[in-house]
Amino acid sequence: MISRKNTRQIKVRGVPIGGGAPVVIQSMTNTDTCDTQATLAQIERLTGAGCRIVRVAIPDEEAVQAFKKIRRQTNVPLVADIHFQYRLAIAAIEAGADKVRINPGNIGSEERIKKVVDAAKSARIPIRIGVNSGSLEKPLLDKYGSAAPRALLESGLAAIALLKSYGFDEVIVSIKASDVVTTIDACRMLAEHSNVPQHIGITESGTVRSGSIRSAVGIGVLLAEGIGDTIRVSLAGDPVEEIHAAKEILKALGLMSGPVVIACPTCGRTQIDVAKLAEKVEKMVVRMKTPLRIAVMGCVVNGPGEAADADIGIAGGKGEGLLIVKGQAVKKVKEKEMLKTLKKYIEEMTKEKL
Numbered sequence: 001m002i003s004r005k006n007t008r009q010i011k012v013r014g015v016p017i018g019g020g021a022p023v024v025i026q027s028m029t030n031t032d033t034c035d036t037q038a039t040l041a042q043i044e045r046l047t048g049a050g051c052r053i054v055r056v057a058i059p060d061e062e063a064v065q066a067f068k069k070i071r072r073q074t075n076v077p078l079v080a081d082i083h084f085q086y087r088l089a090i091a092a093i094e095a096g097a098d099k100v101r102i103n104p105g106n107i108g109s110e111e112r113i114k115k116v117v118d119a120a121k122s123a124r125i126p127i128r129i130g131v132n133s134g135s136l137e138k139p140l141l142d143k144y145g146s147a148a149p150r151a152l153l154e155s156g157l158a159a160i161a162l163l164k165s166y167g168f169d170e171v172i173v174s175i176k177a178s179d180v181v182t183t184i185d186a187c188r189m190l191a192e193h194s195n196v197p198q199h200i201g202i203t204e205s206g207t208v209r210s211g212s213i214r215s216a217v218g219i220g221v222l223l224a225e226g227i228g229d230t231i232r233v234s235l236a237g238d239p240v241e242e243i244h245a246a247k248e249i250l251k252a253l254g255l256m257s258g259p260v261v262i263a264c265p266t267c268g269r270t271q272i273d274v275a276k277l278a279e280k281v282e283k284m285v286v287r288m289k290t291p292l293r294i295a296v297m298g299c300v301v302n303g304p305g306e307a308a309d310a311d312i313g314i315a316g317g318k319g320e321g322l323l324i325v326k327g328q329a330v331k332k333v334k335e336k337e338m339l340k341t342l343k344k345y346i347e348e349m350t351k352e353k354l
């Protein structure tokens, strides 16, 4: 059982982050923000997959106008992602952003930051301070010689203190590096120094395959230590893949309930197409909420034993397999009927429509 660090709670359009609230999954659209229909469609797909908060890039004034339209057409909590131009942050807040993400390394002078804070204060929305190894303030780079964990920490703490000096506490911080160990060290130190909620993730982590693994290691280590209130798995690919990865990370740590599909690694004894069936089962249950362990096993040697530990499972034989429900062998099923049979039984067990 993971004991979570008690951070201060903020809310993003009613979604609580920190203070013991369940870890929130978020992502970011990768459509052109000005293509409002495509962006809205992606926001829908993301939330349909389990994303609770969506960030949208605001690179220019045209994007602010598009953001305003998007805001009117969805109730999903939206975060405006701003780099360099504090005026865009203020405009995005006026356009209805539920949170703004600014980077202390590139937003400019304290005076400009204060203007953003004043706008967030009057709109009663939080600010995410996004410290990133790729855009650390030059004096810190000079002081530490690189974007070392201490340099990242110092940047985050200075920004927290600055916003506090303006009487602003509705803050969440992310410290991200593309190096997993640097990120872990920096986030650990931040957790020791501050009770501000943390948004965690590995920045520019890579492709769906490598980035999911690197993110799972970095985010997983931190969450296992009770650190992290909201997560984003950053992947070069369809952002919906980020949600699937995030859910698996949370389920693996017992921080989220839902279906878990286990499958044997296959070997020379395998008699059914385990990988294909397991993949189809994973897709079939992707929106399911009920916690259920579903096993897809390749043979009758270890299969029945492993499947018996699951709520429902298939142990493959030659062209057919054994359906096992709650440890009991129920019936033989032909290979081509397996998916359909699992669907029928899972729907009956969970009362959910797949």
Ligand code: SF4
Residues within 6 Å of the ligand: 264, 265, 266, 267, 268, 269, 270, 271, 297, 298, 299, 300, 301, 302, 303
């Ligand atoms: S369950 Fe059977 S097929 Fe799968 S890895 Fe184990 S022995 Fe091989």
